[in-house]
Amino acid sequence: xxxxxxxxxxxxxxxxxxxxxxxxxxxxxxxxxxxxxxxxxxxxxxxxxxxxxxxxxxxxxxxxxxxxxxxxxxxxxxxxxxxxxxxxxxxxxxxxxxxxxxxxxxxxxxx
Amino acid sequence: xxxxxxxxxxxxxxxxxxxxxxxxxxxxxxxxxxxxxxxxxxxxxxxxxxxxxxxxxxxxxxxxxxxxxxxxxxxxxxxxxxxxxxxxxxxxxxxxxxxxxxxxxxxxxxxxxx
Numbered sequence: 001x002x003x004x005x006x007x008x009x010x011x012x013x014x015x016x017x018x019x020x021x022x023x024x025x026x027x028x029x030x031x032x033x034x035x036x037x038x039x040x041x042x043x044x045x046x047x048x049x050x051x052x053x054x055x056x057x058x059x060x061x062x063x064x065x066x067x068x069x070x071x072x073x074x075x076x077x078x079x080x081x082x083x084x085x086x087x088x089x090x091x092x093x094x095x096x097x098x099x100x101x102x103x104x105x106x107x108x109x110x111x
Numbered sequence: 112x113x114x115x116x117x118x119x120x121x122x123x124x125x126x127x128x129x130x131x132x133x134x135x136x137x138x139x140x141x142x143x144x145x146x147x148x149x150x151x152x153x154x155x156x157x158x159x160x161x162x163x164x165x166x167x168x169x170x171x172x173x174x175x176x177x178x179x180x181x182x183x184x185x186x187x188x189x190x191x192x193x194x195x196x197x198x199x200x201x202x203x204x205x206x207x208x209x210x211x212x213x214x215x216x217x218x219x220x221x222x223x224x225x
Contacts, residue, residue, distance in 0.1 A: 033212070042115075042199055042215030043155065056212050090154055092213075099145055100213060102154040 003029070004103035006091050012109045013081050021076040021106045023091030032074045033100065034066060035090040043090055049074060078108075086110045112137055117200050117216035126225050130187040134200030134216055137181065144176055144183045145213065147199040155199055159185070190223040197221070 003026035013019050025032055031050045035043035045058035049068035063079040072093070078085060086109050092100040118133045132146075143162055147155035161167045161174040161183065173186040183202075187194055197218040205211035 035213075040217075042201075042217050043213070045212045045214070048212060058212065088154075099143075099157050099160045101157065102147075105154045 004091055004093050004101050006089075006103035006106050008106060009104065010107045010109075012111060015081055015083060015110055017081050018077065018079045019081060019108065021078075021089050021091075021108070023074045023076070023093075023103055025072045025074070025091070025093030025101075025103075026095075029072060029093035029095050029101075031094045032068055032072070033092045033094070034074070034076045035092065035102075036060075036085075037088040037090060037105075039087075046076070081110045083110050113216075114138060114214045115200055115202055115216040117198075117219045119219070121220035121222060123222045123224060124190050126190060126192060126223055128190050128223075130190045130194065130221055130223070132185040132187075132198050132200070132219050132221065134183045134185075135181055136183070136200075136202045136214075138202065138204065138214070139178075139181065140204045141178075141181075141202040143203045143205060144174070145201040145203075146172075146174060146183075146185045147201060148194075149197045149199055149218070151196075158198075187221075190221075192223050192225055195222050 033048040034046040037043040048056040052068045065077045068074045088105045091103040094100045124130045145160045146158045149155045159174045167174045171188045175184045200216040201213040
């Protein structure tokens with residue numbers, strides 16, 4: 001059983017709307033990352049948070065933003081949704097020397 | 112040139128055979144290398160990670176790393192139908208206590224037929 005939980009599991013939004021995805025990781029996992037995985041592709045890095053500060057960002061526009069909270073939970077916010085934002089969004093937390101553990105993901109469909 | 116490239120697949124092997132999955136990467140500063148398995152509609156599941164040149168074995172899985180050739184591979188011995196999935200190679204410059212961004216390949220679809 002994964003120690004990373006994500007909600008919701010599925011979501012349908014209309015183009016132009018805003019969405020918030022949530023992630024909760026295990027105690028001690030103080031680094032959380034978000035990835036976008038389009039169908040048939042490998043996951044693409046969106047950004048990473050360490051101790052509530054963003055400390056790395058991939059090639060995603062500013063309308064993708066995030067937060068990390070003291071209780072190790074995290075949010076991914078996407079504004080002005082576009083059709084190409086339809087994807088599986090993955091949250092991953094890491095523990096030293098054990099790599100990244102992914103949550104079950106949120107499937108976002110933009111129509 | 113893609114940062115991480117995997118053999119294009121799909122790869123089909125008979126049950127009991129050895130499946131060989133390959134990955135090359137372009138960033139010579141990469142320090143940590145991961146193999147994930149992803150079943151259809153599910154999230155990636157970590158199989159193995161490797162940091163040092165050479166082989167690392169875990170049950171039926173062996174990861175091989177050659178930093179000079181910028182090459183990492185995964186061998187699956189005694190392949191089972193349950194091994195049928197997409198295998199993702201991922202690399203990062205970080206290691207140990209701080210991994211940083213993972214860069215993934217596009218994945219290789221493996222099918223093990225009875």
